[in-house]
Amino acid sequence: MKDPQTYIDSGVLELFVYGTLPEEEMVEVAHIVAQNPVLLQEVVSIENSLLKLASAAAPAQVADFSNLRKYIDVDGKVIPLSRKRTPIPTIILWAAAILLLAGVGYLYTENSKLENQLVDTERELLLQESKTQVAESDLQQTKDILNVIRQQDLIAVPLGAQAVAPEAYASVYWDQENGKAYIDVKGLPEPPQGKVYQVWSLTLEPLTPTSLGILDQYDVTGNQIFELDNPNQSEAFGITLEPAGGSESPTLEQLYTLGVVTS
Amino acid sequence: MMTQPDALIARFLQKDAMSFEKIYELYSESLFGVINSILHDKELSEEVLQDTFVKIWNNSDRYNPKKGRFFTWMLNIARNSAIDKTRSKAFKNQRKNHTAEYFVDILEARGSFNTSVDAIGIQKFVDVLEPLCKKIIHFLFFKGYTQKETAEELEIPLGTVKTRNRICIKKLRDIVGVE
Numbered sequence: 001m002k003d004p005q006t007y008i009d010s011g012v013l014e015l016f017v018y019g020t021l022p023e024e025e026m027v028e029v030a031h032i033v034a035q036n037p038v039l040l041q042e043v044v045s046i047e048n049s050l051l052k053l054a055s056a057a058a059p060a061q062v063a064d065f066s067n068l069r070k071y072i073d074v075d076g077k078v079i080p081l082s083r084k085r086t087p088i089p090t091i092i093l094w095a096a097a098i099l100l101l102a103g104v105g106y107l108y109t110e111n112s113k114l115e116n117q118l119v120d121t122e123r124e125l126l127l128q129e130s131k132t133q134v135a136e137s138d139l140q141q142t143k144d145i146l147n148v149i150r151q152q153d154l155i156a157v158p159l160g161a162q163a164v165a166p167e168a169y170a171s172v173y174w175d176q177e178n179g180k181a182y183i184d185v186k187g188l189p190e191p192p193q194g195k196v197y198q199v200w201s202l203t204l205e206p207l208t209p210t211s212l213g214i215l216d217q218y219d220v221t222g223n224q225i226f227e228l229d230n231p232n233q234s235e236a237f238g239i240t241l242e243p244a245g246g247s248e249s250p251t252l253e254q255l256y257t258l259g260v261v262t263s
Numbered sequence: 264m265m266t267q268p269d270a271l272i273a274r275f276l277q278k279d280a281m282s283f284e285k286i287y288e289l290y291s292e293s294l295f296g297v298i299n300s301i302l303h304d305k306e307l308s309e310e311v312l313q314d315t316f317v318k319i320w321n322n323s324d325r326y327n328p329k330k331g332r333f334f335t336w337m338l339n340i341a342r343n344s345a346i347d348k349t350r351s352k353a354f355k356n357q358r359k360n361h362t363a364e365y366f367v368d369i370l371e372a373r374g375s376f377n378t379s380v381d382a383i384g385i386q387k388f389v390d391v392l393e394p395l396c397k398k399i400i401h402f403l404f405f406k407g408y409t410q411k412e413t414a415e416e417l418e419i420p421l422g423t424v425k426t427r428n429r430i431c432i433k434k435l436r437d438i439v440g441v442e
Contacts, residue, residue, distance in 0.1 A: 011429035018404050019335035026331045047334055049436045050293075050404055057296030057405070059305040062312065065287045071317045072280050 004038040013039065017046045145225050148173055148182045157237055159257035164241075165189060170257045172199075172237045174230060181212060181230035181237070188256060191241060197256070198246045199228060202236040204260075209238070214246040236260040272333050276323050283320055290334065291316065294341040300405040301345040302354060311348050315341045342407045392438075395419075396431035403428060 007013070015021050016029040033039045149156070157172040169187035174180075183199055191197055199212040212228040240247075241254040268289065274282040294315055299308040318340050326336045348354050395417075402413040403424075410428070414421040 009429070011425055014428055014432050015403070015410070017332060017335055018407065019331055019339050020403060020407055020409050023330065027329055030329055030331055043332065045436055046432055047332060049432065049439050051290070051334070052293075052439045053400070053435060054293035054296035054300075054405070057300045058292045059295070059299045059308060062287075062291040062295050063309060065284045067313060068283075068287065068316055068320075072283065072320055 004036060004042075007032070007039060008042050013043050014046055017043060017050060141225075145184065148225055151175060153177055155261060157259045157261050159237060159239060159259035162255045162258055164254055165256050168256045170239055170259075172259065174234065174237075174261070179229055179231040181228045181234075183215065183226040183228060183239075185215060185226065185239075188239070194244050195241050196244055196246060197239050198242040198250065199226075200238045200240065200250050201230055201232040201234040202238055203233065204235045209250050211246065211248075211250075212237075214242070216244075234261055276326065278320075278323065286319075287316060290337055293334075294337060297338060297341050297405055298345040300401070301342065302348060304354070307348055307354060308345070311344045312341070315344045318344065339407070342405075392431065392434060395427060396434065399424060399427050399431055400435070 012021070012025075012029060013033070016026065016033070019026070021029065033043050148154070151173075153176070155174040155176060157174060159170040159172060161168045165188075167187075168189060171184040171187075173182040173184070175182070181199070181201075185197065188197060197215040199215065200209040201212050202209050210232050212230050212232075213226075215226050217226075236259060238250060238258040239256050240250040240252070241256060242251060268285075271282050271285055271289075275286050291312060295308060295312045298311045298315065299305070302308050302311065315337070319337055322340075326333060330336075398417055399413060402408040402416055403410065408416065410424045411421060414424045417424070
């Protein structure tokens with residue numbers, strides 16, 4: 001081999017002690033050093049100086065060896081490490097995390113349920129409110145009707161069914177004094193799209209129809225009372241179905257109801 | 264001067280608990296220093312030091328004298344354990360308020376306590392040694408970098424690392440009085 005001094009000067013022994021040579025070089029240097037006392041002495045010196053330097057970088061005194069005893073048994077056998085203290089706290093942490101997660105999930109579900117219930121309740125409330133409104137408006141209409149037909153001096157004219165609609169009927173309450181006619185259309189079928197009922201005042205000899213107006217605010221409930229002006233000397237009333245907007249003269253084929261003033 | 268305690272090591276390799284204790288006494292402080300120069304944190308370094316010695320005990324059958332010095336073998340375990348720790352959350356948290364970069368900063372910063380080392384001698388080393396030496400020893404020895412990695416890290420030619428390293432260790436030996 002090379003002259004020991006050359007080998008020393010190459011700086012490879014320092015690297016050998018650092019342990020930063022490639023493995024095959026480590027093996028090679030170890031082999032050479034083992035056979036040469038001069039090189040071995042050099043390695044020992046390097047190692048000792050590094051040991052001193054390194055211990056100077058220790059931040060405190062090392063812990064007592066007794067701390068390590070629990071990791072080795074008396075017979076010198078390896079105790080299967082339950083690895084430091086971390087596992088138990090880690091398990092507890094995980095358990096806590098899972099519990100927390102489960103709790104959050106549970107609360108979230110409960111909250112969703114409650115929210116759904118609230119929405120249902122609100123919807124129910126709205127439904128009831130609209131029912132109440134409908135009932136109130138029905139009541140108002142009924143009162144209106146009652147108010148009309150209870151008036152004194154009102155002439156009630158029942159209008160009977162005609163061929164077109166054998167089931168149909170209506171009533172006219174005529175306030176002769178004030179020239180008003182109240183038409184109750186409860187018994188009329190709902191007019192088809194694009195058609196309206198038109199109310200006629202009739203004088204009989206000769207037969208002369210005069211339009212009182214069209215019932216174009218027709219309500220599906222049929223509960224309302226139409227108020228029309230009637231200054232005529234009516235002898236009968238008739239209701240025909242006419243195209244939207246009404247007609248000049250009644251379409252007699254579409255005469256739904258007719259009634260004669262009797263009093 | 265202390266030479267490698269071959270007989271002691273041989274007994275230790277036979278899983279002799281007494282010799283393990285002796286080995287701990289001989290090497291723990293140095294390994295503590297190596298670990299701390301990587302972690303810069305006393306508590307974490309204590310944890311890693313214990314971990315290192317448990318590994319040394321458990322893996323003693325893996326030490327092969329044909330591949331290097333016993334100290335070098337332990338040094339590698341210590342460095343690797345410390346480097347593992349640098350990836351831990353605990354290390355990343357403490358990293359925020361650490362200031363020491365090189366082992367010399369640790370030497371300068373640490374308080375006085377009883378060690379096997381002549382603290383004055385080491386202080387002399389720190390004072391006398393040129394900054395480049397401190398850096399080269401930091402990377403090659405404490406961190407276990409190769410010469411090439413050290414050259415890249417310090418942005419100096421590989422040849423400079425090689426020649427400087429030798430000179431720096433020589434100075435170190437003069438200062439600490441090692442034969």
